[in-house]
Amino acid sequence: MGIINRLTLRTLQGEKGRTILTILSMGVAATLAVASLVGFTSAQSSLYHKSIQDTGGMQVAISNIPRKNVASLVKNGGFEKVVTGSNLGTVKPLSGITDWESDQLPTLTGMDPVALKTLVTPILTTGRLPRTTSELLVPSNVGIKYKAGGVVRLQTINGPKNFTVVGSVTGFHDFANAYTWITYQKNLANRPALVAGSLKNLNRVQANMTALAKRYGVPDPLLNVRFADRALALLGAGSNLRDKATIVTLLAIMLAIIGIAAGMMIYTSINLSVRSRIQRYGLLRSIGATPKQIRKLVYREGVTLILPALVLGYAAGIGGISVTMATLNQYFTKMEIDIHLYLAISPWPLVGSALFMILITFLASARPAARAAGVSPLAAVRDNLTTPKLRRRQLKPGIWGRLAPTPLSRLAVKNYRRSGGVRWTMIATLSISIMIFVGFTEFARTVLRDVSNDFDPVADISGDGYATQSIAKPLAQLKTTPGVADAFAAKTAGLELSKRPTGFRMSDMTAWIVPDQVLKNQFDKKTTLISTTTRVYVNGQRRIDRNLPASFQGDLQFKKYGTIHVDQTITPNNILYRTVGDGLVISESQYARITKDVKLESKGNPVRYAVTLTNKKDHAAVFKAVQQIFPGNGWDSIAGDQTNKGILTAAQLLVYGFLALLSLVSLANIINHIFANLLQRRRQLAMLQSIGTTPPQIAGMLAIENGLLLVASLFWGSVLGTLLTMVLLNQLSGVYQVGFRLPWLEIGIVAAVLLVVWLIFNFVSYRLVRRQDIDHWLRLN
Amino acid sequence: MSILTATDLTKQYSAEELPALDHANLSIEAGEFVAIVGPSGSGKSTLLHMLGGVDKPTSGTVHLYDTNVFQLNETQLAIFRRRQVGLIYQFYNLLPTLTVEENITLPADLDGQKVPEKEITELLAILGLSDKRTALPTTLSGGQQQRVAIGRALINHPAIVLADEPTGNLDQRNSQDIMDLLRAANTKRGQTLVVITHDPDIAAQADRVMTITDGKLTGGEPDGDH
Ligand SMILES: Nc1ncnc2c1ncn2[C@@H]1O[C@H](COP(=O)(O)OP(=O)(O)O)[C@@H](O)[C@H]1O
Numbered sequence A: 001m002g003i004i005n006r007l008t009l010r011t012l013q014g015e016k017g018r019t020i021l022t023i024l025s026m027g028v029a030a031t032l033a034v035a036s037l038v039g040f041t042s043a044q045s046s047l048y049h050k051s052i053q054d055t056g057g058m059q060v061a062i063s064n065i066p067r068k069n070v071a072s073l074v075k076n077g078g079f080e081k082v083v084t085g086s087n088l089g090t091v092k093p094l095s096g097i098t099d100w101e102s103d104q105l106p107t108l109t110g111m112d113p114v115a116l117k118t119l120v121t122p123i124l125t126t127g128r129l130p131r132t133t134s135e136l137l138v139p140s141n142v143g144i145k146y147k148a149g150g151v152v153r154l155q156t157i158n159g160p161k162n163f164t165v166v167g168s169v170t171g172f173h174d175f176a177n178a179y180t181w182i183t184y185q186k187n188l189a190n191r192p193a194l195v196a197g198s199l200k201n202l203n204r205v206q207a208n209m210t211a212l213a214k215r216y217g218v219p220d221p222l223l224n225v226r227f228a229d230r231a232l233a234l235l236g237a238g239s240n241l242r243d244k245a246t247i248v249t250l251l252a253i254m255l256a257i258i259g260i261a262a263g264m265m266i267y268t269s270i271n272l273s274v275r276s277r278i279q280r281y282g283l284l285r286s287i288g289a290t291p292k293q294i295r296k297l298v299y300r301e302g303v304t305l306i307l308p309a310l311v312l313g314y315a316a317g318i319g320g321i322s323v324t325m326a327t328l329n330q331y332f333t334k335m336e337i338d339i340h341l342y343l344a345i346s347p348w349p350l351v352g353s354a355l356f357m358i359l360i361t362f363l364a365s366a367r368p369a370a371r372a373a374g375v376s377p378l379a380a381v382r383d384n385l386t387t388p389k390l391r392r393r394q395l396k397p398g399i400w401g402r403l404a405p406t407p408l409s410r411l412a413v414k415n416y417r418r419s420g421g422v423r424w425t426m427i428a429t430l431s432i433s434i435m436i437f438v439g440f441t442e443f444a445r446t447v448l449r450d451v452s453n454d455f456d457p458v459a460d461i462s463g464d465g466y467a468t469q470s471i472a473k474p475l476a477q478l479k480t481t482p483g484v485a486d487a488f489a490a491k492t493a494g495l496e497l498s499k500r501p502t503g504f505r506m507s508d509m510t511a512w513i514v515p516d517q518v519l520k521n522q523f524d525k526k527t528t529l530i531s532t533t534t535r536v537y538v539n540g541q542r543r544i545d546r547n548l549p550a551s552f553q554g555d556l557q558f559k560k561y562g563t564i565h566v567d568q569t570i571t572p573n574n575i576l577y578r579t580v581g582d583g584l585v586i587s588e589s590q591y592a593r594i595t596k597d598v599k600l601e602s603k604g605n606p607v608r609y610a611v612t613l614t615n616k617k618d619h620a621a622v623f624k625a626v627q628q629i630f631p632g633n634g635w636d637s638i639a640g641d642q643t644n645k646g647i648l649t650a651a652q653l654l655v656y657g658f659l660a661l662l663s664l665v666s667l668a669n670i671i672n673h674i675f676a677n678l679l680q681r682r683r684q685l686a687m688l689q690s691i692g693t694t695p696p697q698i699a700g701m702l703a704i705e706n707g708l709l710l711v712a713s714l715f716w717g718s719v720l721g722t723l724l725t726m727v728l729l730n731q732l733s734g735v736y737q738v739g740f741r742l743p744w745l746e747i748g749i750v751a752a753v754l755l756v757v758w759l760i761f762n763f764v765s766y767r768l769v770r771r772q773d774i775d776h777w778l779r780l781n
Numbered sequence B: 001m002s003i004l005t006a007t008d009l010t011k012q013y014s015a016e017e018l019p020a021l022d023h024a025n026l027s028i029e030a031g032e033f034v035a036i037v038g039p040s041g042s043g044k045s046t047l048l049h050m051l052g053g054v055d056k057p058t059s060g061t062v063h064l065y066d067t068n069v070f071q072l073n074e075t076q077l078a079i080f081r082r083r084q085v086g087l088i089y090q091f092y093n094l095l096p097t098l099t100v101e102e103n104i105t106l107p108a109d110l111d112g113q114k115v116p117e118k119e120i121t122e123l124l125a126i127l128g129l130s131d132k133r134t135a136l137p138t139t140l141s142g143g144q145q146q147r148v149a150i151g152r153a154l155i156n157h158p159a160i161v162l163a164d165e166p167t168g169n170l171d172q173r174n175s176q177d178i179m180d181l182l183r184a185a186n187t188k189r190g191q192t193l194v195v196i197t198h199d200p201d202i203a204a205q206a207d208r209v210m211t212i213t214d215g216k217l218t219g220g221e222p223d224g225d226h
């Protein structure tokens, strides 16, 4: 073992208490780094796994690949897993479909059982997978006619053919325009194929896959390469470059915060130990240690301390994250939230956090090391070389000095004032610690609070359906469904104003066509304009906004439909009306009259409905029942709210966990500061005792010194922390609308914690002074 | 042959005060035992520190053999100190975390040298510390600690050993032990030795005595008053 290592180890062993304290503090910092990186990657991969479920784990889907190229593309495309399907031509409904609005005809895709299971199971909303070539899945937004069991006649490449509908799939997934009408097909047909797969390498995935598709003969006009974008975005591989930038920025900010807090704490530890060893460095210099050797000694000490701290950090960080995740998973299960967090222990966060902490240690040791290397050999004999140069001003009694009533308190104030540079370094680092705590905690609290109440309320269950006849019956069914408290449903028709009176922000409007009975009971038989309000933000101010006038009465001119007289305008408080939204409520018979007058032929209308529940717990069952009445896209806002709430809770837990660790690092810094200072001054204290100062007097003196230090730090830290919050919130003002408040709570917490630390310090210093062997410290040199 | 020469060595700590050392000239022969005496605050330590390359003069030069000591850079100066100079202080200045043996071999360790076991045992025997080899400094008496410091000064066979009141902190008996040790090193190993002292008895044992009063050195040259 080299002399530098030996000196380092002996020194650390010789000051066991302090070494352990330092390792523990560094361990907290390392825990913070490990937990943040592991937590970040775990959350990232958990959310990725959740998102990628929608596409059965497949990241990309390429359509229209010439049949002859499929085998080589599958082999050479760099896929990890791959499934295929056949493009069986476009879907041209011949019968069984009464309303067809899309201008682009969708594709009929044939899939083998594996592809069906992989790609279709996750998007199946009703029914089951097709098992024969004459069974069909249809997109759920197509409407009421396609209930399971119905027969559809489609034009296929082999001529007209009857299919039995066995279920529906959601139209909302990342591969939606690659497959929505799906049937069974055992082997690849001699037709252009669909290849969906997950990739070994996600580098430049967008460009690579598009190039691949072209290389394998997909003609430009038919080029259709879809990506599981939401999932890929979580890995920073989405098509949106800003997602990647966001992830990188988030990580960078997190690491910067950890770096500053940890760096400062480590700087304090190393700096204090260097200060206490000036004489020793002088001695080593005088017997021939080179500045480089001294510098190495300091760096070595830092590294020797950070290594066990890292072990602690790994244990506590990974352990902490596992426990947190297990707790969250339990909570998610209880709340019926479909999220499961996995611990992702990949090498880079582990190696990264170690390298990061070592780097921070090196950076934090640089100044103390330079200071140590610059110690004159004379420091070995001249103790006074270590005392700072005092200015005249510092020798005069300051305001505190004049106020101090006893000799010892006057001495305390003198000590405080004359500690010059040391004092300012201490106040600066303590203030920054406090600033980080106050600033980020208040910032996180504000953002989390504001995000959590930032949604406009909607009815418990809402959605779209389709109706060809009066919806009086389905509405009655809806209202009598067990668990439903109230319901509202209306057929819709798109209206376009030919003249826009004041207050109408857009020409497009919707007609809410309700059963005559509903208009009579609920709207007083009046043709009613529903004008809802939304909360918007303008220049950081919350404001109520609407797209229709708050009060309107009179005639409205529409294209195609002609003139409709509006009897009244209401701003609904009713959550059902609010959910269905802005529109003109007319009765079914009036609608029939108008369409007849203007010779508009309507085969059917889309339906909007909204439902409130008697008991919110029944949401899943009611949702299912409602889907039977109105197949189509539905929104279970209870489930959605729970998911939102769950995610918010998880985010809060993680953010507060992060802040708690961050505060611990800052606290360790403060404790390190004042206790190291105490240990360093034992000789001076022994001297004071030897000339007849009592232990309470000495403890009192120390209490005053540290009190002044903590008060100054609290002051500056709070001021800077408040400013930091303001700056951060200001930065975010474009994204979240958040208001600034003075962070009294955080300042209060800091003050309370500092008070406790101060009291503990007083107790410890009193005990230490009372018990110390004066003779021992006076002899020591 | 003189191994150490100082020419017009001057140290002025501040412009207002008189120089702590004023144009001192001296030369020391190989194997010589020189005592420096003078009242407290006269500049003895200042001179010694500059001879050892520990402190820098305001003006003047120090040569060890042909080396102009203050033209060396920090690293060269450090290597010069650990190979050519052995320093002994009034307060023993040992590292409390190293054992007796480790304290003694520290300059060799810093130099990346391994001291032969035989040499260590011999030196420990001479110092009377054979049974204290693995003891920590805090468990030793003042005299014993000073002997460790002497061992440390001698371990690299330096060209010159400089001792600043090595007995200033010791009682009569311990003082004589230490002086015997130093004299033995001087006579038996031919170790060149410069000792600062207040003690006339010790000064009397030296080959030559230099005197400093108010920063002015007399008796610096061998052909002076001796
Ligand atoms: N670092 C210093 N700064 C200012 N003056 C100093 C310093 N070191 C020593 N002196 C002054 O130089 C003079 C000589 O000091 P020193 O060499 O220690 O005396 P001696 O060792 O003979 O007692 C004294 O007047 C002392 O006050």
Ligand SMILES: [Mg+2]
Binding pocket: B044, B045, B046, B164
């Ligand atoms: Mg002196």
